[in-house]
Amino acid sequence: MSHFFNIINHRWFGWFICVIILVGMLTSKFLLGMGTVLFGAAALVNPKVGQHFKNLFNQKGLMAVWSVFFMCLLAGLWSEDTAYWLDRMRMKMPFLALPFAFASLQNVNTKNYYRLLNFFFWAVALLSLLALVRYGLDYENINQDYGAGKVIPTTVHHIRFSLMVVLAIAVGYFLSGKKYFEKFSWEPRLQLLVTIFLIVFLHILAVRSGLLAFYGLMFYLVINEVVKRKKIGWALLIGGVLTLGAGLSYRQIPTLKKKIDYTFYSIDLFQKKESIRELSDSRRLGSILAGWEIFRTHPWLGVGLGDIKNETNAYLAAHYPDLTDLGLMPHNQYLFILAACGIFGLLWFLAATLYPFFYKHAWRNQLFVSMQIIFILSFLVEHTVETQVGTAFVVFFLCLAIRHQDFLEGEG
16 A cells, blocks of 8 residues: 555656646547546545645635535536436536646646656647648548548547647647757758648648637737737737638638638528537537527526536527437537536636636746637637536646646746
């Protein structure tokens, strides 16, 4: 038993589990779930568990993220469908386990933080390269599939993967700017080249959630650089390059062109209520309209987290019967919270997820802000934290960034 405690108390054990979680996030839900449980259990079944709780309660950024789990717990009190509420709570387990686990993580210094980010960056780059090779091997068929709303196969769901690609772009730009390298001084230049490759790949993958997050990120980075450089002309040049690049991408990248054309086609059919059951955009639009109507009829506390799926389905049955029995939920995280938990729930969720932005001057940290922009923009078009990978993605990187921010402020 003492040998077991020596292992889980070792300063590198937590970082090893972080690597497992990242690999699972990119490749395997089973590995992701196992890593998350192991991370939380190692912090709980530990002689220093009292100190871990003390660390958590002293770190307000982690406490804010942790509180989301309890908001969802309370939202089950006025739910009739207990089984579905419990399923939602299972999906929210990272909000409970990861803040506590990160409170126990040792050695959260800049070197280890950058090393883990660098691992994530290269893992995403490798998987993106493999996806691009798969696209090249089946070029004609995949291009044809894009006309029907499908995408290049990726190791995890394409929407979540696209968001991870955007975060890898932010990480690559950040680390190359910091001149970070493991062994060779030329690594930052290679990071920058791979970052450019990831930008190209993101446009070939043509997932709209990822593209929205990318251009939001680019807008922030340009403004941030202008503020530091004090050169408006430079900003106009970069803005022009991005605009030109977006236009050329539409003309020259067949997957992107087909995805955009498919979007307009889907919207047109949705307005006509024709053949909408198999169209992903019709499902998205229908679920958003359902979420808004549910909020309007239950504005303060919502319908309860357990009843959100049934209420969404009831609205669709009345207005868009072709979309019933698909298990749809409002395809916007903020609207989802409004419909399920009401205005009070949304205010809680906003406070919990935006507070880290102001925690210990995190708004001055370029990478921290980049992460928040990606998360927020994904919330506007996806119910990101209603999926296993999406929840782990947001909570893991948010908690990791908060812990590093603690280190920076302590160092300062």
